[in-house]
Amino acid sequence: MLTACRFQLLSGNLPVRLRFATMDEVDVVKGLQNVLDKVLAASSRRPEELQFVKPRLVAVSKTKSVDMIITAYEHGQRHFGENYIQELTEKSINPQILEKCPDICWHYIGHLQRNKAPKIVRISHLYMIETIDSDRIASAVNNSWGGVNAVDPLRIMIQVNTSGETEKSGVELSEASNLVKFVIENCPNLKFVGLMTIGEYGYDVTKGPNPDFLRLVSCREDVCKTLGLSKQSVELSMGMSDDFEHAIELGSTNVRVGSSIFGFRAKKPPVTNSAKEEGES
Numbered sequence: 001m002l003t004a005c006r007f008q009l010l011s012g013n014l015p016v017r018l019r020f021a022t023m024d025e026v027d028v029v030k031g032l033q034n035v036l037d038k039v040l041a042a043s044s045r046r047p048e049e050l051q052f053v054k055p056r057l058v059a060v061s062k063t064k065s066v067d068m069i070i071t072a073y074e075h076g077q078r079h080f081g082e083n084y085i086q087e088l089t090e091k092s093i094n095p096q097i098l099e100k101c102p103d104i105c106w107h108y109i110g111h112l113q114r115n116k117a118p119k120i121v122r123i124s125h126l127y128m129i130e131t132i133d134s135d136r137i138a139s140a141v142n143n144s145w146g147g148v149n150a151v152d153p154l155r156i157m158i159q160v161n162t163s164g165e166t167e168k169s170g171v172e173l174s175e176a177s178n179l180v181k182f183v184i185e186n187c188p189n190l191k192f193v194g195l196m197t198i199g200e201y202g203y204d205v206t207k208g209p210n211p212d213f214l215r216l217v218s219c220r221e222d223v224c225k226t227l228g229l230s231k232q233s234v235e236l237s238m239g240m241s242d243d244f245e246h247a248i249e250l251g252s253t254n255v256r257v258g259s260s261i262f263g264f265r266a267k268k269p270p271v272t273n274s275a276k277e278e279g280e281s
């Protein structure tokens, strides 16, 4: 009896749901500010020749609530990343998000199948697809995008498999220039803006620069040399919660950070065959 009374006193009359929402909000604001501070500090540690651009923070909101997205938006965050098309579709047409986040910029960072092209191009406020990794997918998205917006090309990045792990998506390093060339020459509705990689998980940076990030940096050099592009016109999307500062120091212009902003994320359930079509890596 006594225990029950104490509990009542401590927790007051706030409904449980609201108490959690408030805590989430505080944490998201803190998490976001903390990451932004670190992005800024890491940017200033870059060598002179990499100082030409301010890195963009993409807040990866997969599995996280609409309320958390709105909180981050209300504290200035504009770019958000998702890696399931269904989840992104639902969030992008959520009435609260449409009302409160008019300038939201969605990044699709999951694996993309050709048959999903018609669906992804209909997502409102789709800013960029970071995971184009074959000419067939590029063509499919190019054709679909032309049907919904023939005026502004859609920004895309080419995903590169820098770690050579078979379970990771992405074009092989040696094929990156060919795919970029294909997009530039054959996909008028797409705008090539950069290269993206995930890299091996859990690399220990005390061993020196992450070799996967270095490989993406030199891949950009190859692409630029082969196709006559300037380094400044080709972004690098690399770095997640564990290593975004390190990635920025090596030249990342686009970091994709989830759990450091929104908190721990439960591992997704084992992938079934029907769900294998899209998602992580």
Ligand SMILES: *Cc1c(COP(=O)(O)O)cnc(C)c1O
Residues within 6 Å of the ligand: 060, 062, 083, 109, 110, 198, 240, 241, 242, 256, 257, 258, 259, 260, 280, 281
């Ligand atoms: C989930 C995800 C991230 C963010 O991961 P965190 O470790 O939570 O920062 C970044 N990039 C891709 C492609 C992801 O799927």
